[in-house]
Amino acid sequence: MQDSPASQAVNALIDGFADAGYIASEAIATTVFLAQQLQRPILVEGPPGVGKTELAKATATFSKLPLVRLQCYEGLDESKALYDWKYSKQLLYSQVLKEQLHDILQGAKGLSESVERLKSFGDIFYSDEFLEPRPLLKALRQKEGAVLLIDEIDKADYEFESLLLEILSDFQVSIPEIGTIQATTKPIVVLTSNNTRDLSDALKRRCLHLYIDFPSRALETRIVQTRVPEIPESLSEQLVAFIQQVRELDLKKAPAVSETLDWARALLLLHATSLSQELVQSTLNVILKFEEDIQLVTPEIRELLKR
Amino acid sequence: MEQTLLGFINTLRQHDVRISTSETLDALHTADVIGYSNRELLRNGLAAALTKTRDEKATFHHCFDLYFLAKGERHSQQQQNRQESSHPQSFELPESVAGEAAVQNALSAPMVQAAIEGTPDAVATAIEEAAEGVSLDTIRFNTQKGIFRRRLAEAAGTGQFDKVIEALKAIDSDELEGPIEWLEQQRHELDMAARDAVEHQLLLNANAAGRAIQQQMLRNTKLSALEGYHLKQLPTLIRALAKKLATRHRQRRRVDRRGKLDMAKTLRRNLAYGGVPFHTYWKQKRKDQPKLYVLCDVSGSVSTYARFLLLFLYSLTDVMPRIRSFVFTSQTYEVTELFDRHPPERAVEMVNQKWGRGSSDYGNSFKQFVSDFGANIDRNTTLIILGDGRANSADPGLNELRELYNRSKYLLWFNPEPRGHWNTGDSEIRRYQSACHFVAECNSLAKLERLLDRLLTVLR
Numbered sequence: 001m002q003d004s005p006a007s008q009a010v011n012a013l014i015d016g017f018a019d020a021g022y023i024a025s026e027a028i029a030t031t032v033f034l035a036q037q038l039q040r041p042i043l044v045e046g047p048p049g050v051g052k053t054e055l056a057k058a059t060a061t062f063s064k065l066p067l068v069r070l071q072c073y074e075g076l077d078e079s080k081a082l083y084d085w086k087y088s089k090q091l092l093y094s095q096v097l098k099e100q101l102h103d104i105l106q107g108a109k110g111l112s113e114s115v116e117r118l119k120s121f122g123d124i125f126y127s128d129e130f131l132e133p134r135p136l137l138k139a140l141r142q143k144e145g146a147v148l149l150i151d152e153i154d155k156a157d158y159e160f161e162s163l164l165l166e167i168l169s170d171f172q173v174s175i176p177e178i179g180t181i182q183a184t185t186k187p188i189v190v191l192t193s194n195n196t197r198d199l200s201d202a203l204k205r206r207c208l209h210l211y212i213d214f215p216s217r218a219l220e221t222r223i224v225q226t227r228v229p230e231i232p233e234s235l236s237e238q239l240v241a242f243i244q245q246v247r248e249l250d251l252k253k254a255p256a257v258s259e260t261l262d263w264a265r266a267l268l269l270l271h272a273t274s275l276s277q278e279l280v281q282s283t284l285n286v287i288l289k290f291e292e293d294i295q296l297v298t299p300e301i302r303e304l305l306k307r
Numbered sequence: 308m309e310q311t312l313l314g315f316i317n318t319l320r321q322h323d324v325r326i327s328t329s330e331t332l333d334a335l336h337t338a339d340v341i342g343y344s345n346r347e348l349l350r351n352g353l354a355a356a357l358t359k360t361r362d363e364k365a366t367f368h369h370c371f372d373l374y375f376l377a378k379g380e381r382h383s384q385q386q387q388n389r390q391e392s393s394h395p396q397s398f399e400l401p402e403s404v405a406g407e408a409a410v411q412n413a414l415s416a417p418m419v420q421a422a423i424e425g426t427p428d429a430v431a432t433a434i435e436e437a438a439e440g441v442s443l444d445t446i447r448f449n450t451q452k453g454i455f456r457r458r459l460a461e462a463a464g465t466g467q468f469d470k471v472i473e474a475l476k477a478i479d480s481d482e483l484e485g486p487i488e489w490l491e492q493q494r495h496e497l498d499m500a501a502r503d504a505v506e507h508q509l510l511l512n513a514n515a516a517g518r519a520i521q522q523q524m525l526r527n528t529k530l531s532a533l534e535g536y537h538l539k540q541l542p543t544l545i546r547a548l549a550k551k552l553a554t555r556h557r558q559r560r561r562v563d564r565r566g567k568l569d570m571a572k573t574l575r576r577n578l579a580y581g582g583v584p585f586h587t588y589w590k591q592k593r594k595d596q597p598k599l600y601v602l603c604d605v606s607g608s609v610s611t612y613a614r615f616l617l618l619f620l621y622s623l624t625d626v627m628p629r630i631r632s633f634v635f636t637s638q639t640y641e642v643t644e645l646f647d648r649h650p651p652e653r654a655v656e657m658v659n660q661k662w663g664r665g666s667s668d669y670g671n672s673f674k675q676f677v678s679d680f681g682a683n684i685d686r687n688t689t690l691i692i693l694g695d696g697r698a699n700s701a702d703p704g705l706n707e708l709r710e711l712y713n714r715s716k717y718l719l720w721f722n723p724e725p726r727g728h729w730n731t732g733d734s735e736i737r738r739y740q741s742a743c744h745f746v747a748e749c750n751s752l753a754k755l756e757r758l759l760d761r762l763l764t765v766l767r
Contacts, residue, residue: 006340006341007348209355
């Protein structure tokens with residue numbers, strides 16, 4: 001039962017991710033597997049710092065594809081995300097070619113004949129030559145396929161989502177002057193969102209949805225040991241246990257996995273072998289980013305370490 | 308298996324998970340790719356394809372357990388029951404009877420045959436098929452249980468057993484007691500299976516139908532009539548309503564973002580292209596942001612309404628201009644900062660705890676509001692006042708209200724009292740009406756939603 005081809009493939013993915021330095025839960029691996037099979041984009045949501053962006057990077061490393069990244073921000077539009085025309089080049093060429101034009105038109109009688117003759121040369125200025133591909137188009141035109149990361153989609157404007165729909169569902173881009181450009185090989189698309197606003201249903205419908213929460217204790221210990229292999233085992237367990245408890249408290253910003261890793265590296269630099277109250281107190285600012293949070297946790301340190 | 312999956316999707320829909328046709332197709336593909344053999348894999352795969360928020364994921368896992376686990380467990384339970392029962396284990400007819408035409412005829416019915424041969428899962432299969440025949444998945448209410456159980460049991464084939472029993476009883480022989488008892492036992496099992504199936508389906512469905520009715524009711528009842536349990540549910544409903552309003556009004560903003568061409572800037576920026584305007588720049592008319600001030604009476608009689616108005620307004624921050632909020636009983640306090648620092652639900656609680664006591668003094672509160680904040684009210688400001696207009700026979704503060712009326716763009720008064728009670732007793736609402744652009748009755752969520760919808764249209 002355990003050895004259906006699908007579960008084998010998922011296990012292979014988990015191992016592959018581990019080799020790329022990313023410890024994936026079964027849910028994550030299953031979703032990536034499905035995304036490959038169904039050729040659907042993945043929408044990853046979750047609190048900041050749980051490895052959403054890292055997932056795309058690991059997928060790229062693992063499948064040996066180039067990673068094309070589009071960072072979203074307010075005011076992002078199609079000329080920065082999709083494609084643009086190389087205006088200066090167009091202008092320069094038209095200046096240089098002016099003389100040529102004269103030669104071509106030599107002997108033509110009247111305006112209409114000149115126009116006819118020009119027409120026969122086609123739309124040179126609006127061709128591939130003068131097209132400046134931006135990340136989205138670039139990803140579609142990669143021959144061997146690519147991993148396209150659209151990071152923090154919730155930061156982009158509401159209208160930008162509509163722009164993405166054509167790419168996400170059909171993997172194609174329509175450029176009025178040229179026509180429709182299809183993907184050579186369909187890329188693996190990963191969208192990430194921090195949930196600062198709700199995404200439109202149309203966008204969600206086209207994606208597989210993955211929610212990455214803070215990892216369980218066992219998983220987080222494995223993550224620490226993989227990413228910071230020099231750390232002693234007992235310390236990593238103690239540290240993860242402490243972080244997991246801190247997350248339970250009512251904090252403004254709970255420490256994420258990236259902060260756990262930072263802390264582990266910091267403790268390593270301090271040559272620590274186990275957590276003590278003074279040590280935690282002096283390094284608390286690595287995991288907590290708000291003064292209020294630090295004040296809230298400081299009196300609890302002794303209790304938290306006991307458990 | 309496809310049917311089972313579609314049934315599952317239907318169940319999810321009834322639990323308020325929104326699943327479109329394309330997502331259903333995705334789910335079918337997912338099941339194709341993954342197969343049904345590994346349950347956890349299937350669970351994770353379907354979760355990715357079907358659910359799109361964290362809440363939906365929780366609902367999904369609940370339904371998955373209810374739907375698939377329950378199905379499997381019921382099966383094994385029935386088999387265990389059969390093995391443990393003290394009734395005759397097998398069915399043997401004496402030779403003399405077996406030959407009779409009537410008996411033979413009745414015995415040949417498919418359900419009876421299956422029982423005699425001991426076909427595994429015959430009962431479950433029959434029930435499942437019958438369930439489709441009687442459209443069991445349309446069951447909604449507890450009261451429908453009886454009729455569905457009878458229909459289902461009949462469709463599954465209890466009648467076939469009845470016929471055999473009848474035929475055997477007609478012969479009237481002592482030898483037949485054992486076989487009859489066995490047949491009755493089989494019939495009973497089938498009936499029980501039908502009952503379980505109905506109960507289970509009701510558990511899957513009723514929840515959803517009941518909730519839909521309840522939400523409809525919640526929207527239309529007077530807010531003051533709601534208590535305890537229902538009050539707790541309102542914030543969720545309000546958030547849903549607010550989301551709907553927000554999507555409706557979001558796309559309309561931003562349309563007038565064009566304006567006149569800024570010639571000077573365009574020329575300057577396009578010098579590099581020989582003055583050919585490749586990049587255009589537009590003169591944007593700077594429209595002053597509309598401002599919204601809310602002044603709520605939080606004295607005993609209307610504090611519930613103030614809570615929900617504030618909750619609703621702050622759920623709309625996506626599309627609303629910046630809100631400043633004030634509460635008053637005998638004095639006016641600004642509470643904007645509370646809402647900036649805490650989630651709306653918590654802030655509303657804090658407001659109520661801190662100031663929600665005493666009776667209202669309109670005169671004093673208005674006076675204070677005008678002297679402290681009146682200077683901020685200008686032609687871009689919309690002011691909403693929530694109160695029942697019962698000034699407790701004290702100074703109604705009409706002059707102050709008139710001043711606010713003259714300074715603001717709109718002054719709206721939301722009155723939680725039903726229209727029939729206006730102007731009775733110590734209500735000053737008629738006099739207030741003369742100093743307001745609009746006085747509206749708002750005592751249910753449905754009315755509040757309509758008012759805010761109009762407000763958003765006006766504010767644009």
